[in-house]
Amino acid sequence: MNLKATSKAAVTVFKIQVPPAGYQIRGTFQGFQTSGDLFDNFAEQVKKMLNLDIRAVGIIKVNEVYSAAPPNPGAKLA
16 A cells, blocks of 8 residues: 555564564654665664665654554554
């Protein structure tokens, strides 16, 4: 779906650990940044960790946060 058309976005992240941790962040898409401090810092970290170059950073205004891992998957956290 086109972020610019709907302005809705959701991202799910997991951290592999014991016990596992996972979160779904739902929010409003604010736009892409292709330069500036935020972009530069994120691009540097991605390059160090994954040896990848990025073209933009998507900005999401967080509206809701849900658990995506046991013991309460789907529970609204914020």
